Amino acid sequence: MYTASKERYTAMEYNRCGKSGLLLPKISLGLWHNFGDTANFENMKQLCFTAFDNGITHFDLANNYGPEPGSAEKNFGRILKEDLGVYRDELIISTKAGYDMWEGPYGNWGSRKYLLASLDQSLKRMGLEYVDIFYHHRMDPDTPLEETMGALASVVQSGKALYVGLSNYDGKTLNEATEILKELHCPFIINQNRYSIFDRTVEKNGLKDMTDRLQKGLITFSPLAQGQLSDRYLNGIPDDSRIRTDGRFLKETTLDSHRLEQIRKLNNLAAKRGEKLADMALGWLLQHKEVTSVLIGASKPQQILDNVKATSCAPFSEEELKLIDEISQS
Template sequence: MYTAAKERYTTMEYNRCGDSGLMLPKVSLGLWHNFGDTANFENMRKLCFTAFDNGITQFDLANNYGPQPGSAEKNFGRILKEDLGAYRDELIITTKAGYDMWEGPYGNWGSRKYLIASLDQSLKRMGLEYVDIFYHHRMDPDTPLEETMGALASIVQSGKAIYIGLSNYDGETLKKAAAILKELHCPFVINQNRYSIFDRSVEENGLKEATGELHKGLITFSPLAQGQLTDRYLNGIPEDSRIRTDGRFLKESSLDEHRLNQIRKLNDLAMQRGEKLADMALGWLLHHKEVTSVLIGASKTQQILDNVKAISCAPFTDEELKLIDEISKN
């Protein structure tokens, strides 16, 4: 049986999630990749143990994480049952619904029927009575916002989730949704969005600004831009790269000479700071006051150990921040 490290809370730092009572680790583990049916189960266990032993208390899932859809929740549920379940009250377990999950008109988007049914399925796969945060995974242009937010409020009232989150929303829609949830007395505490040095969409669509104004948390996924903000592509694309073996999320065409040159310049800056590029990229996110936590993905335990170091990242000077913008936006 797994026994958690006694010193697990000695190095990790925790941020308050907006103005709520919830504290989240600055680094959280996402199960988007490497927890599906095609991955090695023993490696999944080691990843979870390494994360928790180093103070990572938040494990982020979604109904469709796999492959196959649902398999990441199923595998994580097995880890909970066999190992981590004894520490349930120390964990923040999150899941989502909003993308295509099953056949027919009721297995997608943001209807009340879909969201409630999806969470019921997720809880069954994980062997849980509730999740700590349940997210609507993406904006639904056709379902009334009142219906989607009402479903989220009902889910909390039913005891199947403690808090509510929104993912992949823009600033304008976030404000409308937050107003509805406030009227419903629903504990909406966090937004989850893609954000990195190379992806500034939350700065451009008003989400980051609205998050600050509303005093909500912000957790960022793809903080390393699918590995671009690491030393993996400094000398081109390795033959064993996921780009060549998978290619679903990062296309080879994205790593043209211009992007590779940007990566090299950012790496030079990181070296001047005495850091690895990944550490600097994660630290850059965490220096933004709106960012509560960064979601990392990992296929090896050493990646988790390396990424946790980002909480000790050196402060950024104004000159360094300006240079990062110049490199990444040009």
């Protein structure tokens, strides 16, 4: 039986999520990869234990995480039942719905029918009575925003979620959704979006600025740009790389000569700071006042231990920030 480290809260730092009462660890664990049916269950357990032992209290899932869809929630539910569940009140567990999950017209996007049914399925797979945060996973151009936000309000009213969040929204739609949720007295506290040195979409679509103006939390995923912002590809693509074994996310064509040169220049800057590239990339995100937490993925416990170090990265000088922009946006 797993027993959590008594030192688990000594090193991790926690940020307030917007103006809410909820604190999130600066580093959170995402279960997007490495928790599906093709992964090793014992390794999944060690990833969760290592995270919690080092103050990572937040575990982020979605209905379709796998493969197969639903399997990440199922496997995490087993870990909760066998070991981690005794610490439930110390955990923040989030899940989402918005992408294709089951066959037919009711298993996708943002209808009330889909969202409520999906959350019931997620709770069943994880063996939980409620999640701490339930997200709508992406904007739906065809369902009225009032319907989607009304469904989010309903899950809180029913006791199946404590807070709600929005994922992959832009600034304009975030503002509109916030007004609706405010009228419904729904505790909307957080946005989840892709953000990294290489991906500045939230800076361009108004999401980052709107998050700050509305005083909502922002948790970022793919902070290392699927491993590009690490020492993984400094010398090309390794034979055992996920690019070669699982091409669903990072494409080999992305790592052209220009991108590899950018990675090497950023790595040189990190070395001058006395850091690894991954540490600098995570630290770069955390130095933005809008960012509440950074979601990491891991295939080995050691990666979690390495990433946690980013919470103590040295401050960035204006010159360093300018250089990072020049390298990454060239």
